Structure formats: C-alpha cells, structure tokens
Amino acid sequence: MSGRWLAGKVGAAVLTLVFVLVFNFFLFRAVGDPTSQLARLPGATDEQIEQLREDYGLDKPLLGQFADYVGDTVTLDLGISQTTREPVWDEIVAALPWTLLLVGTGTLLATLIGAWMGVKAATHRGTRTDDGLLGFSLFTYASPEYWIGIILILVFAVAWPIFPAGQQVTPGVEFASWFDEALDVVDHLILPMTAMTLMLLGQYFLIMRSSMVDVLTEDFITVKRATGLSRERVINRHAVPNALLPLVTLSAIQFGAVAGGAITIETVFSWPGLGELSFNAINDKDFPMLQGTFLVFSFGVIFANLLADVLYFYLDPRVQSR
C-alpha cells in the first residue's frame, strides 16, 4: 500500500515535469525564436538568418523540434548562453551550490526559528509574547524580501558596516586555509541568509503556531500531563512532533516562494547563484539561460515537494498504512 502511495507521488512529480518541458518548449518557441533577435540587427543577411535557423534546428517540423528539445534537456544540453557563450548547464552547475547554500541555510533557520517561535506563541497564547511574535511575523510575512535585504544592507553594511553586502567571498583574497575561506563565506552569507530567513519565517511561524494550538487542545496532551510529564517534556516530546507534521506539508507550498526569493535576494546581494543568473538573463534577454534557470527552478521545486512528501511519509506513521 505504502509503496503505491509513494509511486503515485513520484508519478505526479514526473507528470508535472513533463508539463514544464512542454510549456518551456512552446513558450520560447512561440516568442523567443532566436532568429527574431538576430533579424533585428540591420546587418544580418537572409543567409545568416537561415544558417541560424538551421543551427537552432528551427527548420525542422515542430514535433521533431520537440523531440530534439526533450532529448537535449534529458542529456542536460540546455543550449548556449547568448551572452557568455558558455553552455547554460555549465553556468547553472557553477551557480547551483551557492543557491543551495543560501536557500538551504535560510530555510533551515526559518524552520527552526519559525517553529520555535510558533511553539512559544502557542504555549503563551494571549500573552504579550504571543502578540509580539504574531505582530513581528505578520510584518515579515507582508514585506517584500528584497526590501528587507536592502534594509539589512542599509543598517549592517552602510550605517554600521559590520557585514559585507555583496558577493560570496571577499574578492581577490588568497586565503591561508580553507577554514579562513569558509569563515569569509559565512561572513558574506549572513545578510542574504537573514533576508531569506525573515522572508520564510512569518509563514512557518503562523503554520506552526496554529498547528501547535490545535495539538495542545488534543486529549493526549492532557493525558501526558496527567502521567506526570513536565510541561516542557510534553511540549517537546509530544506536542511539537505532532505539530511539525502540518509544517512539513504546508512548507512544501513555500518552495515556490523560496525560488522567487532566491531571485530577488541574490539580486540584492549579488549572490552568484541561480537567482542572479536569472536576473542577468532577464536584463540581457538571454533566453536560453532564462529557459534553463526556469527549468532548474521548476525541477528543484518539484523535487523539494516530493521530498517533503517522502519526509511526511516517514514522520507520520498514519500515512504509511494508508
């Protein structure tokens, strides 16, 4: 039974991916015909345009083009960037670790802090602690993450310059050891990571809080207390694990927002990841690159969703027997 549940999830993810491929193909085929870019250059001759069409395989019938496209994509050939002339995939591979670092640490921190705050607020419901945490997270929930990023720069890199506000390492520095370099990366990571964390924090907090409030009204909490467990232990051992379950599923919805945040936050902090790659592609109208980053973002989000499902599967015994 459980195997089928998992297979269903994987199947759905694959189907979504196929959708992405089809969409990507038609969108960029319909509007982003690379020859339309070249044709606007006054110097281009018909011959050159024809050559270009051939290079891009645009002279083939649509179905053939699609087959080519799928084949290329599956073999990780995402085309050549129009600006850097490097294979799009190579650029993405170089940028991906940085995005994963930013998104990973940001999400992790947001989950931990958000969950912790949610627990605090739920166990202090109606008090000033609760109001304060609620107000704070509603504010971060409503404010644009790149704005928070700029404010962070304004405060911690300009008014009180204690953190670098751009790049991932101090440029042009030869480090004595990998540890120094790691420390330097951490130094650069802090502000963008904080922005990412603050962006996600509100939602995680709200989810955790209401989930925790729900769990605390459950009978088993009373029973656990009645067995003589301390308040903290009931919260930590029984209430939190149960309240975390909805957090796992609901946070999957957040992955799309994470991808969006990666783009804006990386732009603000010139963080050399996928987001900045997309931002440059927007400005340079580098369609192969835009297409590639979109594909990778979509894949990442779909994969993360699947991961959340699997995680939920392992966390909640109730699902396993379904």
Added chain:
Amino acid sequence: MSKGIKVAVTVVVALASFALALVALPAAAQDSTSAAPGGAGNVLRIGWAQDPNTLNPFVGQDEEAYTVWALNWDLPINFSPKTLGPAPGIAESWEVSEDRKTVTLTLDPGMKWSDGKPITSRDVKWSLEQLGGHGILFAGYTSGITRIETPDPETVVIHTKRPDARIVGGLFVYVLPEHVWGKVPLSRLKGQYQPKLPLVGSGPYVVTEYERRKIITMERNPNWRGEPGPYDQVQFIRYGNQDAVERALDLGEIDLVREVESSSFARLGEQEDVSTRRSATPAYTQLAFNLCPERLCPDAEFNPAVQDRTVRQAIAYAVDREKLNEIATRGTSFVANGILPSYYKAFYETPEQTYPFDPDLANQMLDEAGWTLNDDGVREKDGETLSFDLYVRSESPSTVQMAKLIAEMTREIGVEFNVQVVSTDKLYDLTVRYQDGKPAPAFDTFIWGWGGDPYDPSFLLSILTTGEIGGSSDAFYSNAEYDRLYREQTGIFDTEERKAVIQRMVEITQRDLPYLVLTEDPQLQAYRTDEIETIEPICPEETGDLFCDQVSYDGVLALRPVAGASSETGGGNAGLAGLIGLVVGFIGGVIVTRMRSQGRDEPLELSE
C-alpha cells in the same frame, strides 16, 4: 540528576560559552586581516558592477571587455593618449605609400608574446583577416583592406581600395597570437570558444585568472617591451550592482571605480579619502529628427513639419543646452556643439553655428516663415502644426528629464513636444521599422545617444551618411555633399587637412540639423586617495581631461600607488565574530535559564 550536579553543569556551560565567545571574537577578527589580499599595496583593485561576459573578442561585446583587452593586447598601431596621435604598437614604425593605398608596417624583431614566442607579421595578418573579418565589433575597421602581405616576419604590407586614414589612425583590431588562436576553427571562435588562461598577450598585463561574475586578475607580462607596470596585479572585481561598487569604494575594498553614477558623483567627491574625476568621452546625447526623404521611406509616419529646416533651427535656438546639462545631468556632462564631440581634440573646433540660447530669434524665424500661433499657443501653417512626438527611453531618466525640459522650453516659441516615455525596445522598433523592404520610421523626434571610436571620429561621422540608411542611421539624413566629404576625409592622413574637411561636415549638419546634439557624455570615475597617489593627467598630456582607459594601457601605467598603503579590507569579520559571540552567549543563557526554571514551571495550557 541531583540538584548539585545540575548546578555544576550550569556553571560549566555558562563559563565555557563565555570563554568561547571571548575566543571567537578576536580570532574571527584576526582571520580577516590575515586573509587580506596577497602583496598588499601592489594590487590595483578596480570595481565594476558588471564584468565582461566573455574574453573572446570574436564574440564579446561589452564595454568592460575592452578595458581588459586593452591591457592585454596591442593594436597594430597604438593610440597615444599623450599626443592623441598614432604611436608604436605591434608595429615599431610604418610607412604610407605615394598613392596612400599601401601601408607598410615594420615590427620590432625582438618583441615577444607573454609566453615567450616571437611576435611576427603572421600574427598581424591573421588577426586583421580573422578578427578583423569576423569579429562582431571589429569587422567595420578592415572593410577597406583588399590584401595583406607578409614578405618577412618583421614586415606587414596592407593594401586598401582607397586611401584609408584609419589604417594608421584607427585600425582598432587587436593583434592576437596566431599560434594560439589560429589553431581554433573559426566556427568555434565565433561560437562558444573561451580562451585559455593565462591569456597570451603583448600588453603590460595579461589575464591570469578569470572567474566570471567574480574577478579578473591580470599579472605583469614578463615580456612586456616597456617599463614594468606600477602594480604587480590588476584586479577587476565585479559587484553585481552599482550600489555595491560604490559601497566597496567607501569601505576601501577597491581603489578605483571606472564608472560612477551621475547621481552619486557629487556625494563620492565629498567622501573622505575619495577623489572623483570627470573626463570627456567620444559620446553624445542628441535630439534626433526624422528626415527620411519620401523616395527612401514612402511609408514613414511623421509630422512633415519636422522636415522643415527653419523649424529645426528655431527649435535649436529655443533649447537652452546649458540648462539641460545643469538640471538633467546635474552638470556632470558637457554642453555639446555639433556632431563632433570635443573629445576628438585633434579634429575638434567649435563650429561657427552653435545655436546659442535665443528664444526671441527663434520666434522671429518662425514668424518670418509664416508659422502663426493658434488658440492652443501652438504654431501652424497650411494645416500643419508644430506639434511633435518626442520619444525617450524609460531606462534613461536623465533623457526623460531633458525631453520634459525641452518641451517646456519650446512652448515659448509655439512648438509643442508630446513626450512619450517608452522602453528601449519600443523606440528601437519605431526607428528601424520596415515596410515592403524599405525603411518606414514612425517617429517625429527622439532623444538617444551614440558612442564613437576612441581615436577616430569616422564612425560617429558615418552615422549621418546616406549609406547608413537601413544601417545605423536613425535620422535618415541624406546629403550628397556630406557623403562626399565623409569619403574624402577617410583618405586623408594629414591631421590638419582632415580636420578642415571634418569641420565642413560639421557645419553642414549644424545647418541642416538632423541631430541637435545636446550634451557630450562624461566618464565619471572615483578613486581612493589613500591608495592611489594621483591619476596623472596623461590623456592628453597637459590637461588629462579625456577618458582613454578603454583604448590604452597608459591610463593604468600612469597610476602610482600611495607608498605604504595597505590593502586592508574594510569591515572584516567583525560582524561575524560578534554574531558568533551572540549566538554562543544566547545558547549558554538559554541553557542556564532553562536549568534554573526546571523547578518552577507553570501548568500547561490545556483545554477541557
């Protein structure tokens, strides 16, 4: 656990976290200083917002790439920033034949590439033919060349169709080492070829490290023929956005910013340890009129009154260019007089007709031409009204501002401009519109700009030739005399003689006004005075008011580091250290309070 043990553990944890915080703080702070740039004081750090997308000159198109190439490679004949004339480059000397159709270059036999291989005539021939023939940015310069001969390794003979002054005055094609580039098939050179590092070169510095979107490091070329450069390394550090670049300069992370926003130019100038420099460039911003003649553009869409010369001249008198410069660009630009920027000192002279601000004269001219004011205060004649669309690009706030100011100014003479703010793409589409294979521009007027070649004005002058209609021309101006003079000047090798011809061209355009050139664009630089002693006025020698960093390495070679300046990175890891301390302290604190509160916890909220 007994109470005694708990207390003991609490104390130990608290002490340990406190100690850790103390250790982490200075340790982290120290790490940053020990990790400061290698060879302090001997690195020139230049910051920019964007870096070149590629170092391959066959496909590269960025302005930034030129800056790197110019340090890495010589031209066949260089440009002397000091005298603004030709100077020895790859060629030690050159000779122009009697009929001026053949130029013979003589190379220094001892010259070597940075990898030790000799620089020969084969390199020059290959570069002119391949890079000059196929490089996106370089093809234009070699169009006049018919044949290149290399009788021996030290001699290159260049034959041209017609006399072409650009061979000596502006052959802007880098000479690449054929033994490296010649091995790569052309299709790859024009495709995704990325040159190997170090980038074998002939200039004072060669690229040894290129991390895209991060840093370009150039080191001294051991085989450089001149005085060794003042710096061991030149680094170009990319910051992703202008804001970060300027902040890096503030913090002393970099020594020099090549290009500063006009909005922050004044502010940076007031900064401690920062100095700014404003220099002229071969670029201008113009108000362009649609002059496309009926026979060339039967389907063009515009208000025909725009093709009335008197109207254009009146507009020119009514526009206060000083004021435009003062307000729209906050005085950072230069007021322009005609289509030849004053940057080209060798050829420039203030034209006779400069259209000084004189709205009364403008009104009088229009009155005399029979344009009468209607009820709306706009002049009209024979059913035509002096009401024009004025397109500006939203990406350029300063030109948007100029457009509005112009509209205000010309209201005084009964000429109406409807300012249309559009995207660059949109304006491009309006100007290069085609119908049935013929140009069909759909605009009355617009404001945009052009940038010329650093030491030869031919490109800027070519824009208004009839031949460029369907090419670069966006005013669609056509004047036989102008075209003839343009061809003539390209064949004149003598500067004074050529200057006279160019002057006549300028006067023609000042009379016909296809463009009313508004301002000449500046290059705004900022540098740290505690790192760089001075930026010597070498371009040209006496005044140093030109920007030629892109064309020549002399700009960098003329810089002098401040003695004993350390390239200390501002900020350091102080914040990180503090944060570590804070986190450790916090965790310690939580543990302590938690242990203490074990005894008295409150009942959990439970519902019935």
Added chain:
Amino acid sequence: MSPLLEIEGLRVTHDGKPIVDGVDLTLEPGEALALAGESGCGKTTTALATMRLLPPSLEQSGVITLRPEGVAEPINIGRRTETGMRLVRWRHISLVFQGAMNSLDPVQRVGRQLAEAIRLHERASSAELAARIAELLETVGLTAGVGDRYPHELSGGQRQRVMIALALACRPSLVIADEPTTALDVVMQAQVLQLLERLREELGLALILISHDLGVLAETCDRIAVMYAGRIVEIGAVDGVFAAPQHPYTKLLLDSLPVIGDERGLAAAIPGAPPHPGEPPPGCRFRPRCPFSGDRCDVDPDRREVGPRHEAACHYAPWERWPEIEPAAAGEGGAA
C-alpha cells in the same frame, strides 16, 4: 479508616466566574464513585482539578487531600509545587480520558508511551520494562505485540484498553475514568466496563467514573454523585439513589434512562438547557427547569443529609412520592 480522597469546597473560576462552585466529596480506598450530570456541569473540571491539570486561565481553590496507601503524610494537592504534583500524578492518581481516539500520541508507538509513563516514576531496566508492558497489555486483554503498534493501527476498543493499561502502569490507588466508553459501540462499552470492574476488584483500586450515562454508572459503581451547574446536588449509594432519588434533577435523569448513551435523548428528557455555572439563576439553580419547584426555591438550598449516607440539595427533600407530571409540559411549567 480515613478516606483516600477528600475534596472540600472545591471552586474553579474563570475570570472570577465559577465553573465548579463548591464541591465536597470523599472517596474510600477501593470504592467506585460515579460522577453524573449533563455536559458542561463541571464533571471533567472537577476531575482535572483533582490532578491540578486545569489550564492557567482557570483558578482553583479548596482543599484536596489524598491519602494513598503506604504514604505516611496525607498529600495536600492544593499546596504542592508543580514538581511535587508531577510526582503525585500517575503514581497515585491516573486518568482514563474520554474520547479514546485522541488520548494517545499518534506518532509514538504504544509501548513507548507506556514505557515513558513507567520510567517517569520508577527505575526499571529495559528487560523489566518490556516485561511490565507485556504484562500490562495482557492484563487489559491485549497481546504483547500491541506495544509495537501505533495508536491508529488499533481499533477504538483496543485503544481504550491501552489507555486503561496506561492508567494502571504505575499501580495507582485512584483511577479517574472520564467518559471512558463514550466513543465506543455498545459491545465494546460493555467489555471495557467489565474490564474496569474486574481490575478494580483485582487490584483494589478506587475509581471515579465520570459519565452522563446513568446506566453505565449503575452497573459499575458503589456510590453516585450527581452534578448540576457546578455543584453536587445529590450523593449517595447507587442502590439508594436509583431506588429513591431525592433531587428532582436526579429523578428526571433516571426517568430518561431508557435512552442509553444517547445524549440527544437525555437532553430532550429534561427541557431547557443547564445554566452556566458562572451565571446561575437566583435561588435554586435547577428551579427554571424543575417541574416540582415551589416558593422555597427562591433560596439556594444547601446539600444536606436526607437519608442514611444520602445527601441532596433540595428544600423539599426527602421526597416521599414524586407528583405525577406530564413530561411534555414539564419544561413550560418550570420555565414560567
């Protein structure tokens, strides 16, 4: 012999408004006391107050004394610290909660939850612990393998048996069972009740059984206390009370007995809704719904002895004979 549990003047208030308004109770060791009444009359609150498990928004006052066997000093529950209370809970008093569905942590295996409770109060090696758990599960009629299951893998009856096993884990002297059978079907109900009765006899437990279902209580308990609007209105031996109820409320509840376990049926039997204990009507709290009320009911009656070990809070008690009433008209008469 002194009573095992003694509750004197228990009051629970929320924002100053009482929810439980002066409850007095005693319970002998090994005795089974039934606590009956409609929903919201304060039964569960009383039970939770006994273990000091009320949410912080509720304040409790009054004296609760517990005298478990083998403990020299009586335990004054009201004056214990929270830590002290944790030692009392489950060791001496345990709880079988209503709603068998949600009384166990859904993400932990049953065995682990049992072990947690035992470990909290006793030192036990893993082997001992496993043996104890197996024994406990067998005691309540389950196989030892149930310990490896998650709650959702068990049926409702099994889960309630696990809860009972959990309640017995530390061999307490008092078990409070709050509506232990509500969520179960009739067959299961009977089994669980039989189990409780058997265990009580075998282990000598005292039991407080809370239910609105008088039928359930009659089978299992020795004594019964009937609560109405935050107070005990009648208390006495089950036989006595069932044979001759001395409070109109009890009388009406008993009259509605045939509708077993059906809350709607019960409510329909006594027209009108019970008042909120915080805002009682003037005089006798039951007066608005009482078909037998008279002039004396303007004054709130005290609980007093109306028979041997039988107390009731009604001015007109002891009732020799209950007047005939038309059940349908009862509500109108009372409300008027």
Added chain:
Amino acid sequence: MSGERGVRELLLGTWRGRFGIAVLALTVFVAAFGGLLAPYDPYASSTDVLEPPSWSHILGTTENGSDVFSQLLVGTRVSVVVGFAAALISAVVGSIVGLAGGYFGGWTDRILDAFENWFLVIPTLPLMIVLARVLSPSLTVLIAVIGLTSWAGTGRIVRAQVLTLRERPFVERARALGAGDTYIIRTHILPNTLPLIFANTVLIVAVAILSEAALAFLGLGDPTRISWGTMLENAFSSGAPSAGAWWYVVPPGLCITILVLAVSLLGFLFEEYINPRLREAT
C-alpha cells in the same frame, strides 16, 4: 450567517478589521487622487539629489532629485490597479476552472485538476518572470501575467466546495426536477461558492501586489509608470542604500508591507467568517 450585520461586525468590531478597512480606504483614495495630492511632479528631476527629508520635501528626494513623497503617492495607483485587476482575473479563471472541474467531474475534472496542480507546484515568480520577459512589460502584461499564474489556489478551493455542494439534497432535487446545468450552477452552486471565492480573492490581492512589486524590482515593471516596486528598483540601482538614503528606500517598502498586511488581515477575517472553525485555531 447573519448576513450584513455579521460582516459589519467582522470588519469594524476587531482591530484587525478596522486596520484593514482604514488602510484599504486610504490606499484606494490615494490611488484615485494621489496625482492631485502630490506636491511635485513625481517625474520632475532637480539638482537636489538624494536630499534627506526636509520641509520642502517631506520624504526627501530621489537620485534624480524627484520628490519621494510625490512618487509614493502616484505609485500607489499601479500597485492598487495591478493588485485588484490581477486578483479579479485570477478569481474568474480559478472559479471557472474549479466550477467546471468540480461540477462536471470525469475527464474534464481530471485534466483541469492536473493543470491546476501544475500551476500550484510551479514556482510562480520565475514563471511570471519568464512570461513578462517574453511578452515585454506593460501594465496590461503585468496584470495578465500575475492573474493567469495565481488562480490555481482559488481553483482548488472552489472545486472542493463544488464537490460537496453537488451532493447536497437541494442540488439533487433540482436535478431531479429537470433543471439544466447552467441553472443549477447559477442558482445553487455559485451563490454558495461566492463567499469562498471572495475571501480567497482578497488574499490573492495581497499576492498580486507583492508580485507586481517583485517584477518591477527586477526591472520587469511597466517602464512608463511609477510604482512602489519601480521606486525600490531605482533606489537600489542608483546606489541609494550606499548613500544611506533611507528616506528613499524605506517608504515604498513600508507602503507595500502595510497594504499587503491590511489586505491579508481582511482576507484572514473573511476566511474565518466563512469557516468558523478557523476562529478557534487562531
């Protein structure tokens, strides 16, 4: 539900409702008349560049010497127009898809559901970026792009609601009496789904406002109009943060935050109103 009175109580009886209504009313007013209230031409530049707040410029000036306050007032319109128009599109598309899927079931439902799923999973901002870049930005494009990428949530909720409504006795009765699909949808399904659509749409407004700002910040806003997002873009790209020009950076972001907060709070309130179970949880 006690109709009108309940709604009024809901909106004016809680601080959240009062805050939301007040902010929304003020914003709509400024969106309508902001141009008239602005003390300066928001596009007019001057030589007073990045001046801190003063009596003549209460929120200082931009990198072009324009008045920040005036830009803020005029920029309100784009945020409001895009927010509401895009949410409307999203509501219409989401409702149609949800209604069709839920009501007709079968293959219609399966296909629409797959489509919906796809839109739910796909990262929205990257999708918007791709669409906006390909279509080259303008106000209409922004509205369309945001509206057409954010309807999936509405679709999902409407579908679930319609699925339960379809089985209700009054619908079955109507069908038994021979009522047509359009009739049933119009008289039974839609009226019972509308409150849900409405509450959800209010929340989408918040999403749309944030999306417009993000796209504008990335340079994909309507280039001819000032919005809060383009203000932030201009501030950022002109180096205002480095210049310490907080008066240029803080206000647009704060405006976005407050408006989004207000709209979200109203959305939450409506949700609670429709689904009272939520009232307990939060």
